[in-house]
Amino acid sequence: MKRFYYDTGLPFSLSLKIDLDDLKQRTLIENKASMLIIDGLIGLGKTTLASHCADYLNGGYEQVTKRKFKVIKEKLIDLQKQLALGGNDFAKKLRICHEEGFVVLIYDEAGDFNSRGALTKFNAMVNRVFEVFRAFKVIVILCLPSFTSLDKSLITKGVPRLLIHITDRNQDYGDYKVYSLWHIHYLLDKMKKLVVKTDSFRLTQPVKRGHFLDLPNERAKELDEISTKSKLETLEDVEIKIDGLFCYNDLAKRLGRSISWISKAMNKLHIPAKKVWKNRKYFDDNALEVLSEEIDKQVKQEGGKGE
Amino acid sequence: MVDFNSEGTVTTAPADVLKILILEKREYVMEALNNYNVVKFRNMNAKNNYIKAGILTLWFELKAMLLNSVTKREKMSIDNREEVLTKELLDSVYKKIDSDKWSEAFEFLNSYLYMKGLTKVDTRSHYDKSRVSAINRQKGL
Numbered sequence: 001m002k003r004f005y006y007d008t009g010l011p012f013s014l015s016l017k018i019d020l021d022d023l024k025q026r027t028l029i030e031n032k033a034s035m036l037i038i039d040g041l042i043g044l045g046k047t048t049l050a051s052h053c054a055d056y057l058n059g060g061y062e063q064v065t066k067r068k069f070k071v072i073k074e075k076l077i078d079l080q081k082q083l084a085l086g087g088n089d090f091a092k093k094l095r096i097c098h099e100e101g102f103v104v105l106i107y108d109e110a111g112d113f114n115s116r117g118a119l120t121k122f123n124a125m126v127n128r129v130f131e132v133f134r135a136f137k138v139i140v141i142l143c144l145p146s147f148t149s150l151d152k153s154l155i156t157k158g159v160p161r162l163l164i165h166i167t168d169r170n171q172d173y174g175d176y177k178v179y180s181l182w183h184i185h186y187l188l189d190k191m192k193k194l195v196v197k198t199d200s201f202r203l204t205q206p207v208k209r210g211h212f213l214d215l216p217n218e219r220a221k222e223l224d225e226i227s228t229k230s231k232l233e234t235l236e237d238v239e240i241k242i243d244g245l246f247c248y249n250d251l252a253k254r255l256g257r258s259i260s261w262i263s264k265a266m267n268k269l270h271i272p273a274k275k276v277w278k279n280r281k282y283f284d285d286n287a288l289e290v291l292s293e294e295i296d297k298q299v300k301q302e303g304g305k306g307e
Numbered sequence: 308m309v310d311f312n313s314e315g316t317v318t319t320a321p322a323d324v325l326k327i328l329i330l331e332k333r334e335y336v337m338e339a340l341n342n343y344n345v346v347k348f349r350n351m352n353a354k355n356n357y358i359k360a361g362i363l364t365l366w367f368e369l370k371a372m373l374l375n376s377v378t379k380r381e382k383m384s385i386d387n388r389e390e391v392l393t394k395e396l397l398d399s400v401y402k403k404i405d406s407d408k409w410s411e412a413f414e415f416l417n418s419y420l421y422m423k424g425l426t427k428v429d430t431r432s433h434y435d436k437s438r439v440s441a442i443n444r445q446k447g448l
Contacts, residue, residue, distance in 0.1 A: 015437070018437075019438065022439065022440035178439060180442040207437060207438075
Protein backbone atom coordinates (compact mmCIF):
# COMPACT_ATOMS: atom_id res chain seq x y z
CA MET A 1 0.00 0.00 0.00
CA LYS A 2 1.24 3.45 -0.86
CA ARG A 3 2.47 5.48 2.09
CA PHE A 4 1.74 9.16 2.52
CA TYR A 5 3.43 9.68 5.92
CA TYR A 6 6.61 8.32 7.50
CA ASP A 7 6.62 6.69 10.95
CA THR A 8 7.22 10.12 12.47
CA GLY A 9 3.91 11.31 11.07
CA LEU A 10 5.62 13.75 8.70
CA PRO A 11 5.63 13.41 4.91
CA PHE A 12 9.34 14.35 4.73
CA SER A 13 12.54 13.38 6.59
CA LEU A 14 12.66 14.54 10.19
CA SER A 15 15.97 16.39 9.69
CA LEU A 16 14.27 19.04 7.53
CA LYS A 17 12.04 19.98 10.46
CA ILE A 18 14.95 21.69 12.25
CA ASP A 19 15.60 24.01 9.32
CA LEU A 20 11.95 24.81 8.84
CA ASP A 21 11.69 25.64 12.55
CA ASP A 22 14.69 27.96 12.25
CA LEU A 23 13.10 29.63 9.24
CA LYS A 24 9.91 30.20 11.19
CA GLN A 25 11.82 31.60 14.16
CA ARG A 26 13.70 33.95 11.84
CA THR A 27 10.58 35.33 10.20
CA LEU A 28 8.06 35.46 13.01
CA ILE A 29 10.21 36.18 16.06
CA GLU A 30 13.40 37.80 14.76
CA ASN A 31 11.42 39.69 12.11
CA LYS A 32 13.81 39.03 9.24
CA ALA A 33 13.16 38.24 5.59
CA SER A 34 13.19 34.54 4.78
CA MET A 35 12.71 32.68 1.58
CA LEU A 36 13.00 29.01 0.74
CA ILE A 37 13.89 27.95 -2.78
CA ILE A 38 12.83 24.56 -4.08
CA ASP A 39 14.63 23.71 -7.27
CA GLY A 40 14.43 20.63 -9.42
CA LEU A 41 13.88 19.55 -12.96
CA ILE A 42 10.39 19.48 -14.39
CA GLY A 43 8.07 16.87 -12.87
CA LEU A 44 10.22 15.95 -9.88
CA GLY A 45 7.68 17.14 -7.32
CA LYS A 46 8.63 20.70 -6.46
CA THR A 47 5.03 21.70 -5.79
CA THR A 48 4.46 18.57 -3.71
CA LEU A 49 7.45 19.25 -1.44
CA ALA A 50 6.58 22.94 -1.32
CA SER A 51 3.09 22.16 -0.07
CA HIS A 52 4.52 19.71 2.51
CA CYS A 53 6.88 22.42 3.82
CA ALA A 54 4.11 25.02 3.75
CA ASP A 55 1.81 22.69 5.68
CA TYR A 56 4.46 22.24 8.35
CA LEU A 57 5.23 25.96 8.59
CA ASN A 58 1.52 26.71 8.79
CA GLY A 59 1.25 24.50 11.88
CA GLY A 60 -0.41 21.57 10.11
CA TYR A 61 1.71 19.04 11.98
CA GLU A 62 1.50 19.09 15.76
CA GLN A 63 4.40 17.63 17.72
CA VAL A 64 3.17 14.91 20.07
CA THR A 65 6.53 13.52 21.26
CA LYS A 66 10.09 14.26 20.18
CA ARG A 67 9.84 12.06 17.10
CA LYS A 68 6.10 11.84 16.61
CA PHE A 69 3.77 14.26 14.80
CA LYS A 70 0.05 14.44 14.25
CA VAL A 71 -1.72 15.98 11.25
CA ILE A 72 -4.21 18.73 11.99
CA LYS A 73 -6.29 18.95 8.83
CA GLU A 74 -7.77 22.36 9.65
CA LYS A 75 -4.33 23.93 9.78
CA LEU A 76 -3.07 22.64 6.44
CA ILE A 77 -2.60 25.46 3.94
CA ASP A 78 -5.48 26.78 1.90
CA LEU A 79 -4.28 26.03 -1.62
CA GLN A 80 -6.69 28.54 -3.12
CA LYS A 81 -5.20 31.39 -1.10
CA GLN A 82 -1.65 30.29 -0.34
CA LEU A 83 -0.54 28.88 -3.66
CA ALA A 84 0.37 31.55 -6.20
CA LEU A 85 1.08 30.54 -9.76
CA GLY A 86 3.08 33.17 -11.57
CA GLY A 87 4.20 36.62 -10.52
CA ASN A 88 0.98 38.60 -10.87
CA ASP A 89 -0.88 36.05 -8.79
CA PHE A 90 1.95 36.14 -6.23
CA ALA A 91 1.75 39.90 -5.63
CA LYS A 92 -2.02 39.60 -5.21
CA LYS A 93 -1.86 36.64 -2.82
CA LEU A 94 0.92 38.13 -0.71
CA ARG A 95 -1.51 40.87 0.25
CA ILE A 96 -4.25 38.32 0.99
CA CYS A 97 -1.82 36.33 3.17
CA HIS A 98 -0.89 39.44 5.12
CA GLU A 99 -4.51 40.44 5.63
CA GLU A 100 -5.66 37.01 6.71
CA GLY A 101 -2.57 36.34 8.85
CA PHE A 102 -1.16 33.38 6.92
CA VAL A 103 2.46 32.53 7.67
CA VAL A 104 3.48 30.99 4.38
CA LEU A 105 2.96 31.52 0.68
CA ILE A 106 4.08 29.33 -2.22
CA TYR A 107 5.23 31.07 -5.40
CA ASP A 108 5.02 28.26 -7.92
CA GLU A 109 6.05 28.42 -11.57
CA ALA A 110 8.44 31.23 -10.73
CA GLY A 111 10.10 30.80 -14.11
CA ASP A 112 8.56 34.11 -15.18
CA PHE A 113 10.74 35.87 -12.62
CA ASN A 114 14.12 35.35 -14.21
CA SER A 115 17.40 37.14 -14.75
CA ARG A 116 16.99 37.19 -18.53
CA GLY A 117 14.17 39.65 -18.21
CA ALA A 118 16.15 41.65 -15.66
CA LEU A 119 15.08 44.97 -17.05
CA THR A 120 11.41 44.24 -17.42
CA LYS A 121 8.81 46.08 -15.41
CA PHE A 122 7.54 42.81 -14.00
CA ASN A 123 10.94 41.82 -12.63
CA ALA A 124 11.42 45.21 -11.07
CA MET A 125 8.04 44.82 -9.39
CA VAL A 126 8.75 41.36 -8.01
CA ASN A 127 12.25 42.41 -6.92
CA ARG A 128 10.73 45.30 -5.04
CA VAL A 129 8.21 42.97 -3.43
CA PHE A 130 11.04 40.73 -2.22
CA GLU A 131 12.80 43.72 -0.70
CA VAL A 132 9.82 44.73 1.38
CA PHE A 133 8.00 41.46 2.03
CA ARG A 134 9.72 41.19 5.42
CA ALA A 135 7.12 43.54 6.78
CA PHE A 136 4.33 41.09 5.94
CA LYS A 137 5.88 38.37 8.13
CA VAL A 138 5.30 35.78 5.45
CA ILE A 139 7.69 32.97 4.52
CA VAL A 140 7.86 32.66 0.75
CA ILE A 141 8.52 29.28 -0.86
CA LEU A 142 9.79 29.75 -4.39
CA CYS A 143 9.55 26.81 -6.81
CA LEU A 144 11.47 26.91 -10.07
CA PRO A 145 13.30 24.47 -12.35
CA SER A 146 16.70 26.06 -11.83
CA PHE A 147 17.64 28.61 -9.20
CA THR A 148 20.31 30.03 -11.53
CA SER A 149 17.61 31.79 -13.49
CA LEU A 150 16.91 33.87 -10.37
CA ASP A 151 18.11 37.45 -10.22
CA LYS A 152 21.58 37.30 -8.64
CA SER A 153 21.00 40.47 -6.65
CA LEU A 154 18.40 38.58 -4.63
CA ILE A 155 21.05 36.10 -3.48
CA THR A 156 23.56 38.88 -2.76
CA LYS A 157 20.95 40.55 -0.60
CA GLY A 158 20.64 37.30 1.38
CA VAL A 159 16.90 36.89 0.97
CA PRO A 160 16.86 33.13 0.18
CA ARG A 161 18.05 31.30 3.29
CA LEU A 162 17.69 27.74 2.20
CA LEU A 163 17.82 25.80 -1.05
CA ILE A 164 16.22 22.41 -1.45
CA HIS A 165 17.35 20.70 -4.62
CA ILE A 166 15.21 17.75 -5.69
CA THR A 167 17.47 15.17 -7.28
CA ASP A 168 15.16 12.37 -8.23
CA ARG A 169 11.73 10.90 -7.76
CA ASN A 170 10.11 7.57 -8.30
CA GLN A 171 6.53 6.44 -7.85
CA ASP A 172 6.91 6.04 -4.07
CA TYR A 173 9.15 8.85 -2.90
CA GLY A 174 11.45 11.72 -3.93
CA ASP A 175 15.02 12.58 -2.89
CA TYR A 176 16.32 16.02 -2.04
CA LYS A 177 19.50 17.77 -0.94
CA VAL A 178 19.57 20.83 1.32
CA TYR A 179 22.00 23.73 0.85
CA SER A 180 22.53 26.86 2.92
CA LEU A 181 22.86 30.39 1.55
CA TRP A 182 26.61 30.04 1.93
CA HIS A 183 26.52 26.90 -0.19
CA ILE A 184 24.40 28.69 -2.82
CA HIS A 185 27.30 31.06 -3.51
CA TYR A 186 29.63 28.11 -4.04
CA LEU A 187 27.10 26.34 -6.26
CA LEU A 188 26.89 29.44 -8.43
CA ASP A 189 30.66 29.75 -8.61
CA LYS A 190 31.11 26.11 -9.66
CA MET A 191 28.42 26.46 -12.30
CA LYS A 192 30.48 29.13 -14.05
CA LYS A 193 33.13 26.62 -15.03
CA LEU A 194 30.95 23.58 -15.69
CA VAL A 195 29.44 22.56 -18.99
CA VAL A 196 26.73 20.48 -17.32
CA LYS A 197 25.39 23.01 -14.83
CA THR A 198 23.59 20.48 -12.62
CA ASP A 199 26.95 18.78 -11.88
CA SER A 200 27.51 21.63 -9.46
CA PHE A 201 25.09 19.92 -7.05
CA ARG A 202 27.16 16.76 -7.27
CA LEU A 203 30.40 18.61 -6.55
CA THR A 204 29.13 20.61 -3.57
CA GLN A 205 28.58 18.69 -0.35
CA PRO A 206 25.00 19.29 0.84
CA VAL A 207 24.13 20.09 4.44
CA LYS A 208 21.76 17.14 4.53
CA ARG A 209 19.90 14.72 2.34
CA GLY A 210 16.37 13.46 2.72
CA HIS A 211 13.24 12.04 1.17
CA PHE A 212 9.64 13.07 0.81
CA LEU A 213 6.42 11.25 0.03
CA ASP A 214 3.49 12.03 -2.26
CA LEU A 215 0.50 14.11 -1.27
CA PRO A 216 -2.59 12.22 -0.04
CA ASN A 217 -5.02 11.53 -2.89
CA GLU A 218 -7.70 14.13 -2.17
CA ARG A 219 -5.12 16.86 -1.63
CA ALA A 220 -3.21 15.89 -4.76
CA LYS A 221 -6.46 16.19 -6.70
CA GLU A 222 -7.11 19.65 -5.26
CA LEU A 223 -3.58 20.76 -6.15
CA ASP A 224 -3.86 19.29 -9.61
CA GLU A 225 -6.98 21.28 -10.36
CA ILE A 226 -5.37 24.59 -9.38
CA SER A 227 -2.04 23.81 -10.94
CA THR A 228 -3.39 22.45 -14.23
CA LYS A 229 -5.76 25.41 -14.57
CA SER A 230 -2.86 27.81 -14.32
CA LYS A 231 -0.72 25.79 -16.69
CA LEU A 232 -3.59 25.82 -19.22
CA GLU A 233 -3.80 29.60 -18.86
CA THR A 234 -0.08 29.91 -19.49
CA LEU A 235 -0.48 27.69 -22.54
CA GLU A 236 -3.30 29.79 -23.97
CA ASP A 237 -1.36 33.01 -23.30
CA VAL A 238 1.53 31.55 -25.25
CA GLU A 239 -0.85 30.36 -27.98
CA ILE A 240 -2.14 33.88 -28.53
CA LYS A 241 1.40 35.19 -28.80
CA ILE A 242 2.39 32.46 -31.25
CA ASP A 243 -0.68 33.01 -33.43
CA GLY A 244 0.27 36.66 -33.73
CA LEU A 245 -3.14 37.88 -32.61
CA PHE A 246 -3.75 41.50 -31.66
CA CYS A 247 -5.95 43.01 -29.01
CA TYR A 248 -7.37 46.57 -29.15
CA ASN A 249 -4.28 47.95 -27.43
CA ASP A 250 -1.90 46.39 -29.95
CA LEU A 251 -3.97 47.60 -32.91
CA ALA A 252 -4.13 51.13 -31.50
CA LYS A 253 -0.38 51.20 -31.08
CA ARG A 254 0.28 49.86 -34.60
CA LEU A 255 -2.13 52.20 -36.40
CA GLY A 256 -1.49 55.29 -34.32
CA ARG A 257 -5.17 55.71 -33.45
CA SER A 258 -6.97 55.80 -30.12
CA ILE A 259 -8.52 52.66 -28.63
CA SER A 260 -12.01 54.18 -28.89
CA TRP A 261 -11.47 54.88 -32.59
CA ILE A 262 -10.48 51.27 -33.11
CA SER A 263 -13.51 49.90 -31.30
CA LYS A 264 -15.84 52.20 -33.25
CA ALA A 265 -14.28 51.15 -36.54
CA MET A 266 -14.55 47.51 -35.57
CA ASN A 267 -18.27 47.87 -34.89
CA LYS A 268 -18.77 49.77 -38.11
CA LEU A 269 -16.91 47.31 -40.29
CA HIS A 270 -18.27 44.23 -38.46
CA ILE A 271 -14.89 42.54 -38.16
CA PRO A 272 -15.31 39.31 -36.19
CA ALA A 273 -12.89 38.51 -33.39
CA LYS A 274 -10.66 35.52 -34.00
CA LYS A 275 -10.57 34.60 -30.34
CA VAL A 276 -12.07 35.80 -27.09
CA TRP A 277 -9.89 35.17 -24.05
CA LYS A 278 -10.44 36.56 -20.55
CA ASN A 279 -13.13 38.97 -21.81
CA ARG A 280 -10.74 40.32 -24.42
CA LYS A 281 -11.15 40.17 -28.18
CA TYR A 282 -8.20 39.14 -30.30
CA PHE A 283 -7.91 39.81 -34.04
CA ASP A 284 -5.63 38.54 -36.78
CA ASP A 285 -3.63 40.24 -39.57
CA ASN A 286 -6.73 40.53 -41.71
CA ALA A 287 -8.28 43.00 -39.27
CA LEU A 288 -5.13 45.09 -39.41
CA GLU A 289 -5.37 45.33 -43.22
CA VAL A 290 -9.04 46.23 -43.20
CA LEU A 291 -8.45 48.92 -40.60
CA SER A 292 -5.52 50.44 -42.48
CA GLU A 293 -7.68 50.58 -45.64
CA GLU A 294 -10.32 52.35 -43.61
CA ILE A 295 -7.76 54.88 -42.44
CA ASP A 296 -6.62 55.50 -46.04
CA LYS A 297 -10.21 56.01 -47.09
CA GLN A 298 -10.77 58.54 -44.31
CA VAL A 299 -7.62 60.42 -45.19
CA LYS A 300 -8.65 60.66 -48.84
CA GLN A 301 -12.09 61.90 -47.87
CA GLU A 302 -10.66 64.54 -45.61
CA GLY A 303 -8.21 65.56 -48.36
CA GLY A 304 -11.08 65.87 -50.88
CA LYS A 305 -13.00 68.13 -48.51
CA GLY A 306 -9.97 70.34 -48.11
CA GLU A 307 -9.64 70.89 -51.92
CA MET B 308 64.73 30.10 19.64
CA VAL B 309 65.21 33.74 18.67
CA ASP B 310 68.48 34.38 16.87
CA PHE B 311 69.37 38.05 17.27
CA ASN B 312 72.18 37.79 14.76
CA SER B 313 69.85 36.66 12.01
CA GLU B 314 68.66 39.21 9.46
CA GLY B 315 65.16 37.83 9.74
CA THR B 316 64.97 38.83 13.42
CA VAL B 317 66.27 42.33 12.73
CA THR B 318 63.49 42.95 10.25
CA THR B 319 60.76 41.47 12.48
CA ALA B 320 58.62 43.79 14.59
CA PRO B 321 59.78 43.93 18.25
CA ALA B 322 56.30 42.92 19.45
CA ASP B 323 56.51 39.66 17.48
CA VAL B 324 60.01 38.89 18.77
CA LEU B 325 58.89 39.56 22.33
CA LYS B 326 55.92 37.24 21.92
CA ILE B 327 58.29 34.42 21.01
CA LEU B 328 60.59 35.29 23.90
CA ILE B 329 57.72 35.12 26.35
CA LEU B 330 56.62 31.74 24.99
CA GLU B 331 60.22 30.57 25.19
CA LYS B 332 60.35 31.44 28.89
CA ARG B 333 57.10 29.64 29.50
CA GLU B 334 58.55 26.62 27.75
CA TYR B 335 61.61 26.67 30.12
CA VAL B 336 59.25 26.55 33.08
CA MET B 337 57.31 23.69 31.53
CA GLU B 338 60.48 21.71 30.93
CA ALA B 339 61.69 22.34 34.47
CA LEU B 340 58.29 21.25 35.75
CA ASN B 341 58.58 18.05 33.74
CA ASN B 342 62.02 17.27 35.13
CA TYR B 343 60.82 18.07 38.66
CA ASN B 344 57.90 15.66 38.28
CA VAL B 345 60.09 12.90 36.87
CA VAL B 346 62.27 13.02 39.97
CA LYS B 347 59.31 13.43 42.28
CA PHE B 348 57.48 10.38 40.94
CA ARG B 349 60.62 8.32 41.53
CA ASN B 350 59.97 9.06 45.22
CA MET B 351 63.20 11.00 45.40
CA ASN B 352 63.79 14.42 46.87
CA ALA B 353 63.02 16.78 43.97
CA LYS B 354 64.29 20.35 43.95
CA ASN B 355 62.20 23.16 42.55
CA ASN B 356 64.87 25.83 42.18
CA TYR B 357 64.78 25.68 38.35
CA ILE B 358 61.00 26.09 38.29
CA LYS B 359 60.99 28.99 40.71
CA ALA B 360 63.75 30.74 38.76
CA GLY B 361 61.83 30.19 35.53
CA ILE B 362 58.56 31.57 36.94
CA LEU B 363 60.39 34.57 38.35
CA THR B 364 61.92 35.31 34.94
CA LEU B 365 58.51 34.96 33.31
CA TRP B 366 57.11 37.31 35.92
CA PHE B 367 59.63 40.03 35.12
CA GLU B 368 59.08 39.50 31.40
CA LEU B 369 55.32 40.06 31.85
CA LYS B 370 55.55 42.73 34.54
CA ALA B 371 55.01 45.70 32.22
CA MET B 372 52.02 43.98 30.59
CA LEU B 373 50.52 43.09 33.98
CA LEU B 374 50.85 46.65 35.26
CA ASN B 375 49.23 47.90 32.07
CA SER B 376 46.32 45.55 32.70
CA VAL B 377 46.04 46.86 36.29
CA THR B 378 45.62 50.44 35.10
CA LYS B 379 43.02 49.28 32.55
CA ARG B 380 41.29 47.30 35.33
CA GLU B 381 40.98 44.22 33.10
CA LYS B 382 39.04 41.23 34.34
CA MET B 383 40.64 37.84 34.68
CA SER B 384 39.35 34.46 35.70
CA ILE B 385 41.05 33.27 38.88
CA ASP B 386 39.95 29.98 40.45
CA ASN B 387 36.79 29.87 38.28
CA ARG B 388 35.73 33.37 39.22
CA GLU B 389 36.19 36.69 37.48
CA GLU B 390 38.31 39.28 39.24
CA VAL B 391 39.55 42.71 38.31
CA LEU B 392 43.34 42.89 38.24
CA THR B 393 44.62 45.06 41.10
CA LYS B 394 48.04 45.93 42.43
CA GLU B 395 47.28 43.94 45.60
CA LEU B 396 46.39 40.84 43.60
CA LEU B 397 49.65 41.08 41.65
CA ASP B 398 51.61 41.52 44.88
CA SER B 399 50.02 38.38 46.29
CA VAL B 400 50.97 36.47 43.14
CA TYR B 401 54.55 37.73 43.40
CA LYS B 402 54.74 36.55 47.01
CA LYS B 403 53.51 33.12 45.99
CA ILE B 404 56.45 32.60 43.62
CA ASP B 405 59.00 32.37 46.38
CA SER B 406 56.79 30.31 48.67
CA ASP B 407 55.40 26.78 48.31
CA LYS B 408 52.48 28.13 46.32
CA TRP B 409 54.57 28.65 43.17
CA SER B 410 52.19 26.41 41.16
CA GLU B 411 49.33 28.84 41.82
CA ALA B 412 51.48 31.72 40.62
CA PHE B 413 52.38 29.80 37.47
CA GLU B 414 48.73 29.00 36.88
CA PHE B 415 47.92 32.70 37.15
CA LEU B 416 50.63 33.67 34.65
CA ASN B 417 49.54 30.89 32.32
CA SER B 418 45.92 31.99 32.31
CA TYR B 419 47.10 35.58 31.82
CA LEU B 420 48.97 34.49 28.67
CA TYR B 421 45.85 32.70 27.46
CA MET B 422 43.76 35.80 28.07
CA LYS B 423 46.19 37.90 26.06
CA GLY B 424 45.95 35.42 23.20
CA LEU B 425 49.56 34.18 23.37
CA THR B 426 48.64 30.60 24.08
CA LYS B 427 45.13 30.79 22.67
CA VAL B 428 45.04 28.43 19.73
CA ASP B 429 41.53 27.08 20.16
CA THR B 430 40.06 29.98 18.22
CA ARG B 431 38.25 27.93 15.62
CA SER B 432 34.56 28.17 16.28
CA HIS B 433 32.41 25.09 16.32
CA TYR B 434 28.86 25.15 15.09
CA ASP B 435 26.19 22.68 14.10
CA LYS B 436 27.06 21.85 10.51
CA SER B 437 23.81 20.01 9.99
CA ARG B 438 21.82 23.18 10.62
CA VAL B 439 21.42 25.54 7.69
CA SER B 440 20.72 28.62 9.79
CA ALA B 441 23.81 27.96 11.94
CA ILE B 442 26.00 27.80 8.83
CA ASN B 443 24.55 31.01 7.42
CA ARG B 444 25.02 32.81 10.75
CA GLN B 445 28.59 31.58 11.12
CA LYS B 446 29.50 32.72 7.61
CA GLY B 447 28.07 36.15 8.32
CA LEU B 448 25.11 35.86 5.97
